[in-house]
Amino acid sequence: MAKFKAICLLMILTLLLSGCWSKRELNELAIVVGLGIDKVDNEFEITVQVVDPSEISSKQPSSGRSPVITYQSKGATVFEAIRKMTTVTARKLYFSHLQIVVLGDELAKEGISEPLDLISRDHEFRNDFDVIVAHDATAEEVLNVLTPIEKVPANKMLNSLKTSEKTWGTTQSIKIDELINTLNNKETSIVMSAIEILGDKNVGMEQMNVKRSKSPVQLKYTGLAVFKEDKLIGLLTEDESRSLGFIKDKIESTIEILACPKGGTLSTEITHSKTKIKGEFKNGAPKINVVIDVNQNVGEVECNIDLTKEKSIKYVNKKTEELIKKRIEETIKTVQQNYRVDVFGFGAALHRKNPKEWKKIKKEWLTIFQELPVKVEVHVNTQGLGTMENSLVNKSKGE
Structure with missing residues (x-):
């Protein structure tokens, strides 16, 4: 009788166990590694850089396709633009592996608080990605540049940011949570690493940019961008950026x-x-x-x-x-x-x-x-x- 009761109890407990009802297979998702935000005609233009897993896998030969695909969409808000992007993407966008967010030059001059609101509160976004600003370029143009060595441009931007910060001192990594806290803090103003495109922006989108010993188009960090409240007001030189690094x-x-x-x-x-x-x-x-x-x-x-x-x-x-x-x-x-x-x-x-x-x-x-x-x-x-x-x-x- 005791054995029968134990079996019944175990059967009841199995009904209470959580299952994989919310699981999502890899082949159902579009893994976003880079996100760009621009302001165009009073609308937010969102660019996402999505990884093509088959092109970056070391176990499969490359087919010659680009290792990443970029998609764009516009909306009155960042949230709307991201949802509207489902009309052009084959899979649901997955942001938990986001490496870096690029803010366009014009957007940064108008103000960054509003577009950052969604990505700072949405549960699908983690808080461990870096935020940078494009210098004399749009976020879309930056994310469209293909890079050598690092097949995924978002990884290249992140690695360059970290390496330069550790060995040269002209860049500073800032995570989204630190950025939001500084925005809400009236005592200290924001500085953010700025990235620029060297060369013809259109050529950077082509595969030839990574098939030469010297890439004709490169992404380069060019000092620290200075903000007043949430608006971009200027750019420090490399020497000034290093001096700021010493002080901070x-x-x-x-x-x-x-x-x-x-x-x-x-x-x-x-x-x-x-x-x-x-x-x-x-x-x-x-x-x-x-x-x-x-x-x-x-x-x-x-x-x-x-x-x-x-x-x-x-x-x-x-x-x-x-x-x-x-x-x-x-x-x-x-x-x-x-x-x-x-x-x-x-x-x-x-x-x-x-x-x-x-x-x-x-x-x-x-x-x-x-x-x-x-x-x-x-x-x-x-x-x-x-x-x-x-x-x-x-x-x-x-x-």
Whole structure:
């Protein structure tokens, strides 16, 4: 009797177990890896980059087709445009593998809050994709460019973004949740990596762009785009973008080129950088201190300098400090005078230091920011000289 009861109980429990009622087979989905948003004639134009699985599979020979397909659709809202796209796609769009979102240049100038609303709240979108802005191009044009090595252009854009951020410092990755939080934060303004198309945009759509040893059309990151509230207002140069990276403690590694005492140049590799931003109020007036500690190695020597001597290392340290400090001070001045928005997070530092004093200046912060005194200190320590202490160039000349 007990055995019979146990069997009945198990049968009842099986009715309560969830099944795969909501499953979706791979051959029923169109996997979206890149999403572009443009504004055209008061409508949103959406471009999706969809993977062709058979063309990127390592187990199947290529048929010569493009590894990705792009689809476009327009609508009064982003949501409507995506739904209308089902009239041209053979499968339902699947956004859980989205790698990157590209915002068109014109859209960014008009404002990005509205089009970002759907992708930040829709359950089909995860929050781990990056957002970038197209420079002098539409998002559609960027997503239509085929890229070598990386068959999927969205992967190329993401990998270039990450690699440049880690080894050069002129780009900054920003996820959708961080972007939304910054938009809602009145203390700090948005910066976003900008990408441009080098070459003929129409040629970039053709297979010939990936069948040559040198691609005639390439996608290149070109510094950081500056926003005021949710509108694009300008673009920082590479040097300014790197300086911003130092201030925001985003630099993992980069290169500095110094002038040697007797002519020629010496290159160093920044291996570590740590920044502390300290805000303070003096008699109610705000000021900022930026302290940056840097470790570096000597990377390349094209001059006559004896690196075995302590005074030479001190010279290298001093020149690196002066170079980084000067560039950062120039960048701060440029942003204060030309863009007049706090992209550095100085307001947040003042808020943390003294919330009561910050509350008094909060409403006038952008006006105060333009004249804000900022003191920059850079401390550099050279740790490694490479496998050679002095220049091979000078040795070959008999010096």
